[in-house]
Amino acid sequence: MTTLILRRLGVALATVFGASMFSFLVLRKLPGDPARLVGGELADETTIANLRAAMGLNKPLPAQYWDYLTHLVRGDLGFSYSMGQPVATLVRTRLPASIELGITAVLIAVIWATSYAAFAVYRRRRGVDTSLRVTSSIAMGSPSFWLALVLILVLSVKLGIFPGPEGRLSPSLSPPPTRTGLYTLDALLAGQFSTFFNALWHLILPGFTIAVGPFAFISRLFRSQLRNSVREPFALVARSRGLTRRKVFLRHVVPNSLLPLVAVTSMLVAELMTGSVLVEKVFAWPGVGSLTVDAILQKDFSVVQGVILLSAVLYVTASFLADIAYVVIDPRVRVGAH
Amino acid sequence: MNAPVSAPSDPAVSGLAVDPPVPDEREKLLEVRGLRTEFATSRGTVAAVRDVDLVVHRRERMAIVGESGSGKSAMAMSIVGLLQPPGRVVGGQVLLGGKDLRGLSDREWSKVRGRRISLVFQDAMSALDPIRTIGSQMTESIRTHQAISKRVARSQAVDLLGEVGVSNARQRLSDYPHQYSGGMRQRVLIAMALANSPELVIADEPTTALDVTTQAQVLELLDRLVTDRGAALMLITHNLGIVAGYCDIVKVMYFGKFVEESTSAELFRAPAHPYSRELSKCVLRTDQEVQGRLATIPGSLPDPTEPVTGCSFEPRCPVGHGNPLCRGTEPVMLPFGPPQADHRSSCHFSGKLTADADS
Numbered sequence: 067m068t069t070l071i072l073r074r075l076g077v078a079l080a081t082v083f084g085a086s087m088f089s090f091l092v093l094r095k096l097p098g099d100p101a102r103l104v105g106g107e108l109a110d111e112t113t114i115a116n117l118r119a120a121m122g123l124n125k126p127l128p129a130q131y132w133d134y135l136t137h138l139v140r141g142d143l144g145f146s147y148s149m150g151q152p153v154a155t156l157v158r159t160r161l162p163a164s165i166e167l168g169i170t171a172v173l174i175a176v177i178w179a180t181s182y183a184a185f186a187v188y189r190r191r192r193g194v195d196t197s198l199r200v201t202s203s204i205a206m207g208s209p210s211f212w213l214a215l216v217l218i219l220v221l222s223v224k225l226g227i228f229p230g231p232e233g234r235l236s237p238s239l240s241p242p243p244t245r246t247g248l249y250t251l252d253a254l255l256a257g258q259f260s261t262f263f264n265a266l267w268h269l270i271l272p273g274f275t276i277a278v279g280p281f282a283f284i285s286r287l288f289r290s291q292l293r294n295s296v297r298e299p300f301a302l303v304a305r306s307r308g309l310t311r312r313k314v315f316l317r318h319v320v321p322n323s324l325l326p327l328v329a330v331t332s333m334l335v336a337e338l339m340t341g342s343v344l345v346e347k348v349f350a351w352p353g354v355g356s357l358t359v360d361a362i363l364q365k366d367f368s369v370v371q372g373v374i375l376l377s378a379v380l381y382v383t384a385s386f387l388a389d390i391a392y393v394v395i396d397p398r399v400r401v402g403a404h
Numbered sequence: 405m406n407a408p409v410s411a412p413s414d415p416a417v418s419g420l421a422v423d424p425p426v427p428d429e430r431e432k433l434l435e436v437r438g439l440r441t442e443f444a445t446s447r448g449t450v451a452a453v454r455d456v457d458l459v460v461h462r463r464e465r466m467a468i469v470g471e472s473g474s475g476k477s478a479m480a481m482s483i484v485g486l487l488q489p490p491g492r493v494v495g496g497q498v499l500l501g502g503k504d505l506r507g508l509s510d511r512e513w514s515k516v517r518g519r520r521i522s523l524v525f526q527d528a529m530s531a532l533d534p535i536r537t538i539g540s541q542m543t544e545s546i547r548t549h550q551a552i553s554k555r556v557a558r559s560q561a562v563d564l565l566g567e568v569g570v571s572n573a574r575q576r577l578s579d580y581p582h583q584y585s586g587g588m589r590q591r592v593l594i595a596m597a598l599a600n601s602p603e604l605v606i607a608d609e610p611t612t613a614l615d616v617t618t619q620a621q622v623l624e625l626l627d628r629l630v631t632d633r634g635a636a637l638m639l640i641t642h643n644l645g646i647v648a649g650y651c652d653i654v655k656v657m658y659f660g661k662f663v664e665e666s667t668s669a670e671l672f673r674a675p676a677h678p679y680s681r682e683l684s685k686c687v688l689r690t691d692q693e694v695q696g697r698l699a700t701i702p703g704s705l706p707d708p709t710e711p712v713t714g715c716s717f718e719p720r721c722p723v724g725h726g727n728p729l730c731r732g733t734e735p736v737m738l739p740f741g742p743p744q745a746d747h748r749s750s751c752h753f754s755g756k757l758t759a760d761a762d763s
Contacts (some may be wrong), residue, residue: 307544309514
């Protein structure tokens with residue numbers, strides 16, 4: 067167990083290091099001069115040269131990377147010229163919005179996918195099963211930014227059920243006092259129930275949009291796991307012991323099918339992160355995703371670099387935790403044979 | 405209520421010199437009438453169990469013998485209503501204590517399965533939920549049928565595990581199936597099957613996955629527990645060799661039908677069907693040296709998608725192969741031999757075969 071954790075930790079660190087190096091090199095090698103972007107179209111050559119020197123762009127690449135790393139370990143992710151703030155501050159202020167949206171999306175995706183798949187397999191009706199497969203195919207094939215636009219157009223512009231792309235709260239409301247940074251939780255803690263419902267209402271459309279991709283992925287995987295488990299001899303034996311089909315399904319088939327899902331948590335996190343970038347932008351969600359889009363459009367390298375690093379850390383942490391969780395949950399791995 | 409044969413474990417001594425059983429006085433526990441089971445395959449519908457009749461009396465120990473694919477397991481699963489698709493019971497009745505089990509709801513079945521009829525399966529590894537402890541599965545079985553607390557169920561489980569010979573039972577309750585050896589897992593399955601004192605235990609090849617020494621122990625255990633609790637046993641096996649010691653009645657199944665049935669002593673003494681005779685030749689005996697190759701029955705079961713005319717065993721039969729009578733006319737079950745042996749066989753030449761054995 068300890069060796070496993072250490073080994074996984076080593077892999078995790080190496081992955082983050084690799085990601086930092088990759089993002090650094092790719093962004094430095096892209097066409098376009100960061101100094102020119104900072105200085106503006108009208109700046110003369112001497113100003114640009116001074117800026118280049120100030121930004122350390124004259125140094126050889128390894129030296130630049132070393133500078134970057136030494137700042138990084140001190141928590142300095144660089145400075146965003148387009149937004150006039152340190153990258154670390156930008157990310158920190160915007161992270162709670164993304165986390166809140168991410169949690170909403172995970173909840174929607176997991177509950178929707180597992181209950182739909184479980185229902186389809188339990189009912190054994192061809193129609194239900196087909197509907198699941200069609201839904202997940204459509205979900206898999208729908209680009210999230212397109213889906214976001216369609217949903218806004220239909221559900222908020224035409225029908226007015228959900229708020230439009232106005233961020234985390236209606237403009238008339240002020241954010242609840244910050245404790246966790248999650249508006250719903252903060253509103254509850256402060257006892258502001260109308261703010262809570264407003265925040266929740268704003269979460270649903272973007273959360274659902276981001277959840278669609280993971281839904282497709284989880285529902286397919288869970289469906290095939292369930293279909294395997296119901297055919298396992300232990301399910302039949304459990305019925306021969308007198309358990310009803312429903313009890314066998316809930317107590318034996320579902321738990322055995324959930325286990326493999328833990329192993330793909332890291333893929334789920336990756337899906338969420340890629341999904342949230344454009345969706346946040348479309349919904350004017352003040353999170354890390356829309357920050358990323360803005361930074362890319364502004365060629366603000368230090369922000370993009372910071373976000374890539376953050377994603378790498380998130381991904382690696384998720385897969386590390388998933389690996390450990392799998393070992394802890396599955397008794398066949400946790401306890402050896404006598 | 406006497407067992408029909410007093411000393412079945414010793415066929416050489418028992419046999420005819422016992423009190424004749426009085427069938428009418430024995431209480432029928434399970435009665436199967438005209439059971440027919442079909443499987444939908446890509447090549448059409450195939451009958452696995454062909455209009456089978458069967459009676460199990462209380463406390464009776466019955467063996468169902470036949471080679472793989474003969475329909476034994478399909479019959480067992482049909483009896484308990486657990487035949488899996490594409491299999492389907494298409495006809496007949498399954499009466500338990502006079503009440504038809506076919507058409508019971510899932511909820512009604514759950515009062516029968518595990519409570520009145522229990523099953524012991526062959527592959528104990530896959531028969532247990534790999535991510536639940538033995539204790540949780542045992543208490544689940546107990547509490548499904550008895551309104552008792554977890555604690556009481558747990559102490560019952562400890563007793564049961566001890567009874568089937570799992571040492572250190574209290575600790576081992578918290579172990580997972582993969583922490584048990586194959587023989588111990590099979591013992592756990594037996595303990596679970598007997599947890600609610602069923603009236604009938606159906607054991608489907610309970611020892612095939614085990615090595616020979618463990619096989620004997622597990623059979624011994626099964627036999628003892630079933631007898632102690634006054635349950636009836638239906639032992640499904642392809643090994644005629646283990647039947648003699650543990651069963652009073654033997655029914656030989658071929659191609660979805662019973663072709664011979666009798667007390668086990670009589671069947672071993674004078675098999676009246678060529679198939680039973682060939683099967684018994686395939687049994688390895690410890691008291692005889694193997695000479696040359698092990699005996700086999702050449703050929704295989706008929707293609708179930710083809711219609712059968714005449715005797716289904718005719719193509720493989722050493723007695724009637726090529727005989728126009730066997731090819732043209734399907735034999736029916738007819739009684740043979742001494743009446744107390746309740747011996748029936750469906751072969752045109754049964755009379756001749758038993759006469760050979762008697763001479």
